[in-house]
Amino acid sequence: MSIVNVGIIMNGVTGRMGTNQHLIRSIVALREQGGIVCQNGDVIMPDPILVGRNEEKLKKLAGNHKIDRWSTNLDECLADQRNTIYFDAQTTVRRAEAIRKAIKAGKHIYCEKPTAASVEESLELARLAYEAGVKNGVVQDKLFLPGILKLKRLVDYGFFGQILSVRMEFGYWVFEGDWQEAQRPSWNYRKEDGGGIIVDMFAHWRYVLDHLFGNVRAVSCLGVTHIPKRVDEEGNLYTATADDAAYATFELDGGIIVQANSSWSVRVNRDDLLTIQVDGTEGSAVAGLRECKTQHRVNTPKPVWNPDIPNPFNFLEQWQDVPTNEVNDNAFKVQWELFLKHIVLDEDFPWDLLEGAKGTQLSDLAIKSWEERRWVDVPELTIGGMVHGEKVNAAKS
Numbered sequence: 001m002s003i004v005n006v007g008i009i010m011n012g013v014t015g016r017m018g019t020n021q022h023l024i025r026s027i028v029a030l031r032e033q034g035g036i037v038c039q040n041g042d043v044i045m046p047d048p049i050l051v052g053r054n055e056e057k058l059k060k061l062a063g064n065h066k067i068d069r070w071s072t073n074l075d076e077c078l079a080d081q082r083n084t085i086y087f088d089a090q091t092t093v094r095r096a097e098a099i100r101k102a103i104k105a106g107k108h109i110y111c112e113k114p115t116a117a118s119v120e121e122s123l124e125l126a127r128l129a130y131e132a133g134v135k136n137g138v139v140q141d142k143l144f145l146p147g148i149l150k151l152k153r154l155v156d157y158g159f160f161g162q163i164l165s166v167r168m169e170f171g172y173w174v175f176e177g178d179w180q181e182a183q184r185p186s187w188n189y190r191k192e193d194g195g196g197i198i199v200d201m202f203a204h205w206r207y208v209l210d211h212l213f214g215n216v217r218a219v220s221c222l223g224v225t226h227i228p229k230r231v232d233e234e235g236n237l238y239t240a241t242a243d244d245a246a247y248a249t250f251e252l253d254g255g256i257i258v259q260a261n262s263s264w265s266v267r268v269n270r271d272d273l274l275t276i277q278v279d280g281t282e283g284s285a286v287a288g289l290r291e292c293k294t295q296h297r298v299n300t301p302k303p304v305w306n307p308d309i310p311n312p313f314n315f316l317e318q319w320q321d322v323p324t325n326e327v328n329d330n331a332f333k334v335q336w337e338l339f340l341k342h343i344v345l346d347e348d349f350p351w352d353l354l355e356g357a358k359g360t361q362l363s364d365l366a367i368k369s370w371e372e373r374r375w376v377d378v379p380e381l382t383i384g385g386m387v388h389g390e391k392v393n394a395a396k397s
Contacts, residue, residue: 001041007083011051012090021332028065078105092194096121103128109136113203115356119364122357127383137339138356140207144331150292150322160280167277171263177231186232189240196242201262203359214253220375221248221366226265293319
C-alpha cells in the first residue's frame with residue numbers, strides 16, 4: 001500500500017460554499033477518513049493549499065482544520081509542482097482568468113459553476129483545457145443528492161412510462177438585510193458582479209434536466225427583480241441590479257415540457273427548498289433534496305371538480321415514499337472523490353468543462369429570451385469535433 005498525495009490549490013474557499021461544502025464537508029472529511037482507498041490498496045490523500053485575498057481569513061481557516069498550507073499568491077501556488085489540481089470557488093467574474101492561468105501552468109481543473117460569465121468564455125476554457133491535455137471537471141452536485149438519485153432510479157427503470165411534463169419549484173425568502181441579515185452575499189443581487197438567479201441556478205437546471213429527462217432544446221424565460229433595494233454586509237443600502245426570480249419553460253427531447261420557477265423572493269409552502277414533480281402515463285413522482293414519493297396509475301384517485309362542497313380528498317396522503325435503500329454521502333464529497341479517482345486512476349468523469357459550458361449557455365439563452373420576450377432554441381454545444389468531453393483529433397480548432 002502506498003499513499004498518493006494530491007496537491008490541490010483551493011481558491012475561493014473563504015466563501016460560504018467553498019468553506020462548508022468543498023473544504024469542510026469534502027476535502028477535510030476525506031482527510032479525516034484516511035483518504036480514498038483504491039482497489040489495489042493505495043490511498044489517495046488530498047493535500048490542499050488554501051488560496052485567497054484575505055490573509056487573516058486564510059490563516060484562521062487553515063488553523064481550524066489542521067491544514068498547514070495557505071497563500072495569497074496564486075502564481076506561486078501554480079508554479080509549485082507539488083500542486084497538480086486547481087480548484088476554483090471564487091465569484092463567477094473572477095473564475096475564468098484564474099482557470100486560464102492554471103491551464104497554462106499545466107494543472108488539472110476542477111471548478112464551481114457557472115464556469116464563466118458567458119458561454120463564449122466557458123467554451124474557450126473547455127477548448128484550452130483540451131488543447132493543453134489537462135483533465136477537467138465541473139461541480140454538478142445535485143446529481144448526487146439522495147432525492148435526485150431516487151428520481152433517477154425511477155426514470156431508469158421505466159416507472160413513469162412516457163414522461164409528459166416536469167414541474168420544478170425552487171427558492172426561499174432571502175432577507176433584505178435591514179431588519180434581518182441576508183442569507184446570501186450581496187454580490188448575488190448585482191449584475192455587474194456576476195449576480196442573478198438565472199446565472200446562478202440555470203446552470204444547475206441544465207445538468208439536472210439533461211441527466212434525468214433529456215437534452216434541453218428550447219427555453220422561454222421571464223426574469224424579475226422583485227426586491228429593488230437591499231442592505232449589504234456593511235449595512236449600506238444598495239440597488240439590486242440582478243434578477244431575484246425567474247419563471248421559465250423548457251422543451252426537452254421527446255416533447256417533454258418543463259416549468260421551472262426559481263425565486264429568492266418566495267416563502268416556502270412545500271416539502272423542500274427544491275421540489276421536482278414528474279408526471280407520466282404510468283405514474284408520477286415528487287422529489288426533494290433527500291426524499292421522493294410516487295403515485296402509480298393504479299393508485300391514482302379520481303377527484304371531481306366541485307367547488308360547492310368541502311374537498312373530500314387529502315391529496316398529500318395519496319403518495320408512497322420511495323425507500324432509502326442506501327446511505328448517500330455528502331453530494332459535494334462524492335463528486336470530489338470521483339474527480340480525484342479520475343486524476344489518479346484515470347476513471348471516467350463525464351462532467352467536464354464542456355458540460356459546464358452547457359449550463360452557461362442555458363443561462364445566456366434564458367436571459368436572451370427574457371430580453372426579447374420570445375422562445376429561444378438551444379443548439380448543441382461543441383468545440384470542433386468534441387461533444388460531451390469526447391476526445392477526437394478534430395477538436396483542436
